[in-house]
Amino acid sequence: MTVAGPASLYADLDVVAELDRPLGPLTWYGVGGPADVLIHPRSVEALSTLVERCRRDAIPLRVLGSGANLLVDDEGVDGVVVLLDDPAFKAVEFNADGLVERMRVHGGASMERLVTECARRGLRGVEQMSGIPASLGGAIRMNAGGKFGAIGDAVEAVAVVGTDGELRVYGRSELHFGYRETNLPAGVVAWAVLRVEPDDPVACRKRVLDIFSYKKSTQPMGAASAGCMFRNPTMPDGSRESAGKLIDLAGLKGTRVGDAVVSMEHGNFLAFDRVKGAGHASAADMRRLVERVQAEVLQQFGVELVTEVVFWRRGEATG
Ligand SMILES: Cc1cc2nc3c(=O)[nH]c(=O)nc-3n(C[C@H](O)[C@H](O)[C@H](O)COP(=O)(O)OP(=O)(O)OC[C@H]3O[C@@H](n4cnc5c(N)ncnc54)[C@H](O)[C@@H]3O)c2cc1C
Known part of the structure; x- marks a missing residue:
């Protein structure tokens, strides 16, 4: 078990703490490793003190919502993840x-x-x-x-x-x-x-x-996705182009890396194929698919696609 700083960070606070808590089940993608510690604050006061102590001790702190726009790395994340699920x-x-x-x-x-x-x-x-x-x-x-x-x-x-x-x-x-x-x-x-x-x-x-x-x-709502993977890019004339349209025009619908696949229904939905995946889906496959789509769209249209989905990885700046 990896310890996220001393338990004294949260032991005296009105919180529930879970060590090495897998985050995958708390996200729509359903993949990803554990948080060193997942903390459920029970009051704004407890949350405030926790946030202040994390900064004092230079411990990374991330906030998890309903996990609908998040890809957690297979190795999980360091530090503290806060989940506001108390009544x-x-x-x-x-x-x-x-x-x-x-x-x-x-x-x-x-x-x-x-x-x-x-x-x-x-x-x-x-x-x-x-x-x-x-x-x-x-x-x-x-x-x-x-x-x-x-x-x-x-x-x-x-x-x-x-x-x-x-x-x-x-x-x-x-x-x-x-x-x-x-x-x-x-x-x-x-x-x-x-x-x-x-x-x-x-x-x-x-x-x-x-x-x-x-x-x-218009969208595959039931898929194991995080909605649109990429932001719609701004074109040289200032207009916004649909990232999904560019991905479609690039012939990338259906492109697959392991269990990660570009939806046939909507090019900007990068989902896990649960039927074929049979529980082996990995965040690494999704990252590789993202890179492949970015490279192809850049090569064909000279457009750089930027992710809208937030990626969490150990040792990276919190986001
Ligand atoms: C099927 C599907 C359809 C979708 N359709 C759309 C759509 O039409 N339009 C659209 O905009 N999005 C869409 N999305 C993406 C997603 O619904 C949104 O981005 C949503 O706002 C994510 O909220 P969340 O609580 O799940 O945040 P999370 O995914 O948990 O987190 C996203 C970011 O918000 C931060 N965050 C979460 N809670 C807090 C908090 N309390 N304080 C500060 N930061 C916080 C996280 O740290 C992270 O950086 C879709 C997703 C899916 C799965």
Whole structure:
């Protein structure tokens, strides 16, 4: 067992700690080795102290959301991985500050559940997230979204535990949400205030279902993937090109490395073939497939594809 610093880092805190905890089952890809220690904080205070101590002792700290945009290396990761799955971090407070238009959503809350619950209550504003697997924190960090909008469209404020352990709240005017990115500083998203509007519940449910159906008809939602592997590149004229289209035009659909394969349905989905994989899938195969696709698209179109999926590897900067 590899020890991530002294247990005194977390032993006196209100947390649950698991040593050498395999991360694969906590991600959509389902592959990857263990975290030296996986910590489930039970309060913002415990999280803040832990973050501050990790910085003090130079121990890498990573945050795991719902693992839908993550490829964990086969050897796992060093240091501390934090998972906000305690009820304290999964809560959603509707009518925050007594206003029906505001809700406070905690960092580990499931976006899928939030979208469904908002529709049920007749609240409009987050339906663009229909069909996007995410925790609130992961959605905000990635500014997840697509054709129908992104999470940033609904954000009023975000509370982040910074790398110094301090909780700071950033208001709308300080925040910038761009294509799959934000200007939020490094740290852990503890909660956010989202803006919603009352609407007819039937109309809300229909919008959620329509968006979900659209996604299902265009993407292999059931595959062991992390959604789109690459960011859509910016072309010389400033427009964004579809990475999936370039991969398709390069004739790469169906390309395989071991159990990692470019989806026939959507070129930007690099998935594990579970039927053929029979449990032998490895992150190394996926990395090799990513490199092959990047090399081929660069050679054929002179375009450099950059990954949108976050890769975690021992000894590498946390991300
Ligand atoms: C089938 C499928 C379809 C998808 N479709 C889309 C889509 O249409 N649009 C889209 O944008 N994405 C899509 N994705 C990708 C994924 O859903 C999003 O990127 C989502 O935001 C990931 O959230 P997560 O909680 O799973 O984050 P994770 O994958 O767990 O983590 C992603 C990053 O966020 C960080 N992070 C997680 N939680 C926190 C936190 N509390 N504080 C700070 N940082 C944090 C992690 O450290 C990591 O850097 C899809 C994925 C799948 C599997």
